[in-house]
Amino acid sequence: MTNVAGMDLATQLSALLPYLVLAAGGLLVMLVDAFVKSLRKEHLSMLSLLVLLGVAVANFTGSMSLSDRTLLGGMVVNDQYSWFFNMLFVAVALLTVTFASGLYDRDGHYRAEFYPLVLFATLGMMLLVAATDLMTLFLALETMSLSVYVLVAGNRGSLRSSEAGFKYLIMGAFASAFLLMGMALLYGETGGTSYAMIGDTIAGMNSASLLLKLATGLILIGFGFKIAMVPFHMWTPDVYEGAPCYVTGFMATGVKAAAVAALLRFAWLTLPVLADVWFPVLMVLAVVTMTYGNLVALSQNSIKRMLAYSSIAHAGYLLMGVLAYLQTGRDIGVATRAEEVGVAAGGAVLFYLVGYALMNLGAFGIVTYLSKDRKHEADTIDGYAGLAQKRPVAAASLAVFLFSLAGIPPTVGFVGKFYIFDAVVKADLLPLAIWGVVNSLLSVYYYLRVIMTMYMKPAEDDSYSGGSWETVFAAGVLALMVLMLGVMPGTLSQLARNTFKFMAY
């Protein structure tokens, strides 16, 4: 990591433009809501969408350079890795705002605070991935988390939503405490908070000290909470079920992707320690995570809870990719082809995160679409009966998302799993790959159950019937993308591999 201290302010600011636009946009939306009384609330969503588009444009035009550019004295980095995830987070936020607005239209009750909170949460995610200093990492994490705590509790008047928000807040505070303790220890051991310094110190060590092991372990726990890794997943089902469905989609895709991306950067930073000390532990946790998620998901009647457990299982698949990467840091045969295996593993995780965001967000989009208003969400699976005839596009889209989540070709979910398993086999972790496919087999059952209900059961009187066209249009586009990336994943997978390669090698 080259510290370009001499870079002038203008260059730095232009590189930081996406973050600045987003922060300013978030504030703007908030102020507009507070002071422009004549504005109709619907316009807030338009304004938020414009802000996000602006961020996308700023990100797209601003960071075409592939070399990493350390900014603000090493606090954040503007590299292809952050560029890649910025794009993903902006897309996730765009869709979330679209879905939410559709529901608000039907509901009639606009929650104006929703928009700035989503924007701030997105800013937190972006910074989380760009962070190259423990301080930035923590600030970004808290920016994201605090916004999401409020979002989760956004269904005012709903006891469940409040409970979920409270629960998430408490658990999140625990996670932050673990993370902070780990950071403190890491600082004590390496004498710095910047990744550059930490990396140099670790590289100079012969073996990991106890303190370093403890520090990385605590930080892993902190991340484990955010990505819903067993045994730090307990909050997930309740929070996912209690939160408004569009927020759940936002959390399951955006927050998880941000945490995994930050974890992957952290793993790269502390590869020797993690690989040697924590690999076996993470291995066990990955196996337990996916198995637990899939087994419990089998018996759910609430689609949000089912998707919550499925997201725990998917965290397990993602951890498999992380493990394949960690394997390159261990002193075994894989180390000789570290770059090949590492790029395959990291690229697979990045690809999977994008694919997972598309399919999972799409699924939550359909749930949002079918919800009558924020008090009556389309949550019980039985209510999906006969959807294929009532709302063929919505049903077909949801079927595509669920087949994709189950990893059936030709969908992006299959390709993503394929890349992950491929990397795992390359990393000489064949038993893990076998366990992974057994798990995706388990998962088929509960995803099929929803498809079966939609397509093979007759509609009941109280079956869900759907709402605004924007939502189903957006979900339909997502379904097409899921299929397209299932057939033509080449460009994205190449981008993902390059992105990881430039960060790690």
Add this chain to the structure above:
Amino acid sequence: MTFVTDHILTWVTFVPLAGALLIWLAARSDASARFMALGVAVVDLILSLHLVRHFNVTQATDQFVEHVAWLAGGRISYSLGLDGVSLWLVILTTVLGPLVILSTWTAITHRVREAMGFLLFLQAAMIGTFLARDMLLFYIFWEAMLIPMYFLIGIWGGKRRIYASVKFFIYTMVGSVFMLVAILYMSVQAGSMALADFMLLDLGAEQQTWLFIAFALAFAIKVPLFPFHTWLPDAHVEAPTAGSVILAGILLKMGTYGLLRFAIPLFPTATLALGPWLAWLAVIGIIYGALVAMVQKDVKKLVAYSSVSHLGFVVLGLFSLTTTGAVGGVYQMLAHGLTTGALFLLVGVIYERRHTREIADFGGLAHQMPAFATVFMFVTLGSIGLPGLCGFTGEFMILFGSFGSTLLPHAKLLVVLASTGVVLGAIYMLWMYQRVFLGRLSNEANRGLPDLNLREWAVLLPIMILIVVLGVKPAPLVDRMTPSVERLLQPLHAEMARLQADDPQPMPLVTDLARLTEEER
């Protein structure tokens, strides 16, 4: 036209898929969906006939090859090819395609557009499976097949259709996910997903054993080989007629095709070691399937179990590891596709009229529906292997080839046991025929049933003609299959030669002993 003929395999594969999308998006009424589907299937049939006309009889390797780098810098490719084995299975698919669609004309009356789309989608996936020469591409087609079949059983099936469709889906996936791991493992070794590169791998005996098990499990479930057959009766009984015809006619052949295309040539050492076990399972399946078929009360279930029995013959033929036996196996796949497909169509004809398939509900039907009874008899005779009809050729070659097999221990015993299956097959089919068609018209409800109509004739007549053609003139088919089958068995012979060279004084194999005794004589 060169645009089509240069990429003929792509066209044959994807025309049905395009048709499916067209129907889903554009068909406005049930009738237009039906006609569009029929039109697409007929176009596909015509396209596939191009393959027969321009097939080079003497060439053993793949023809009409298409190869385009697809993913991972060409490690994964879009690679299609057609040899003598794939050729006839593709033709079987495209021939049954329009007939199946025609058979649904009055049988499927709700959600017609969806049904037609799924049928065509399924056809595309099946053809792709037979043509894929890249392992990932193969796997994608193989798995994609599940989706339309799942919907066909689950939406248009019988009372327990949901249970049956989920069982079908999960069961089939159990096998294939392990195959995926095996494919991944091999691709890491081979540095590519191309089947040709997989063939070049030099795998140790232990590796081969595990990989063979992973592949064979996937295929054995699909065949289905005893004891992996339990999904089949449920799927067949609950599936609509069209689904059953495709299931029995083509889908089951995916399993035997996979054994011949992948399991045997890729893992010769393991095939020599484990093949006999599969042959034994096949023979158990032959007898078990026949015995269970005999006691069925439901005609459709009887035909379903007869498939277990017939497919056992195919597997036995393949694992005789002789050219004759394997060619017989492929031939039997085609024959079974025709006869069992026709039987399911006939069961569908009567089910549409009476909404029952219980043998006890019928009797003396020949008085009421003479044409139907005649066609049924004809197909039954084809199925039980009457000389001159298609079933005979395949079974004979299988038994003949297996009898002389030098690589299958206890080959003669296996053949003797399998032969009892032929007899049992005749018994349960003819007994069922007798109870349904002969005697007095015992059930008044059957009086006044209309005989075959024009559309039903149009569905059945082509199959009957093919049953005769395959019975009396096997040479054109066998000639085209044989070089390719020999090529697929080639690695095995190389492996035998290597074993002999390693150990100049080998333990005499059972069949070597047989040859010795012949010389002594």
